[in-house]
Amino acid sequence: MLDFIYYPVSFILWCWHKVFGFVFGEANAFSWVLAIIFLTFTVRGIMFKPFVNQVRSMKKMQDFAPEMKKIQKKYANDRQRQAMEMQKLQKEHGVNPLGSCLPMLLQIPVFIGLNHVLRMFTINPYGGPKTENYFFDQAGVESYVHAKLFGTNLGDAIYTGVDMVSGGNAETGFHWGVAPVAIPLMIVASIATHLTARHSVQRQNPESATPQTAMMNKLTMYIFPLGVLIFGALFPIGLLIYWLANNGWTLMQQRLVYTKIDKEEEARKAAEKEKRSNLGPKPGQKPTAPRPGQKPVQQKKNKPSSGGQVKKAGSPHGFAQTGSSAAEKKDANDATAESSTNGSKENGADVPGLISDSTKKSGRKRR
Known part of the structure; x- marks a missing residue:
């Protein structure tokens, strides 16, 4: 039913396994580990631009968070009007709320697809020996099955349940032989999940904090890492490697993107400061504006x-x-x-246009 997810994930994994298999050998466990890691990097590289848009969108929302709080307080009893005003405010600031969720939503199908593809190396839902797995033929399946990482198969998990993992044709229960490899991966993946969430929370504007965001921050910083530590026992080794690589990429990506955005913000503030300083008089220059109490000189406009x-x-x-x-x-x-x-001088004659009206009147009286 989800073949549109399984086939692309299987194809990317097949390509990277061929690349590293040419160097280390196709049956070598490091070829599979690197293939899984670079599958993660490929998917995250495709989602890099949406992630940058997500960070910019979240920063804009934090900048006008006080305005959002005013709207929430003003229309507390009118949810419909509140939603309309919030959408209007977000549109004015050029913020798309769905853009901040896109990278996370895109990672869910990849996680589901990789989980399914890795499990299908060892599970045949139709019974009998496993002969193929989407883009992998029988040789590729046997290469994965026989690849050992410190004596542990990449498809093994600490605990295998009938309904959740095995599909009914694998040995169920705890497999403590996987623990020496799985437990360190679970611990490191849990720590990486916590650091990623913590680094993201530290970037939040305190003025935009709400009870909902505080609850989500606690979930991402503590509950999710704890879930990886506990339920990681159900994940095969290959999926734990994907989880660790994904969080490692996210942490590095956050540092790079946040640093770049901070530099852009500093450059923008410096440009605005320089622009304001250029508008004022230079040091030692007399102001050209009229002095206090002095009226500006106005010239009369007469028709020539x-x-x-x-x-x-x-x-x-x-x-x-x-x-x-x-x-x-x-x-x-x-x-x-x-x-x-x-x-x-000429006989006392009046020069037209040059003698005033008062002079003419005095002349008439003398006559």
Whole structure:
């Protein structure tokens, strides 16, 4: 029923076994151990980009955690409105809640598939001798069955149950001969699980802590490692090797990705600080802004008339020069003054446009 999972897992394992079998020999246990380890690395390498997206998504959610708490408090009695507002907030910050669960969800089929493929090396659900196992032919099956790691078969477990493991055609009960290899692997895998969870919890923002997250942190840091230590007795040696390799990869990947994201965050803060410093005046430079109490100088905009002059109220000549330079203004004023003087010398004639209205009125009274 799950052949769409079993065949890809079996194919990747077959490829790596061929590679290391060419170096160490196909029947050598180290060829199988390395094949299982590199199967894990292959799958985790495929999921590397989703893992990075998961870390970035979780960090964004921690950054706006106070806003989420406000929404939860505001709409505590309206779950539907609360969910809508939460989705709106996540959309504004570009966060996909499913993105943080994707890497974990993808690991579950791989774990199930590898568990099944490894068990099918020694179990024939149809009875009789085992002749093939998905991509492995009979020679590949016999190579796995006869591969011994410190005297222990890779497909053996400390405890074999009828319903859970054997399928009804294997010897059940405890097999203490597997313990010298299985127990150290169980302990190391349990410690690696704890360290991975602890390293992830330390990255969480305390402001985003809730009772639910606190409970999940305790489960991942203590209950899950304890489960590996106890129920690891049911796992075959090959599956314990996968579990250890998976947690080792996760721990190393977390350190690399978190370090990279921290450097990006520091670079972003430094760029923002430099940008703010560039907006202010440089050391020793006088500020260009107006002093306190000083009104900014405003220039009147007058409509220019022909010849570069505009009508100006209150001007003795009725016109004002609007040239672009001070020199042009000076020349225009000199010319105006000269024409006014010449006009007054010639028989006292009025020069149109240059004598004010008050002067004209006084002249009429004298006549």
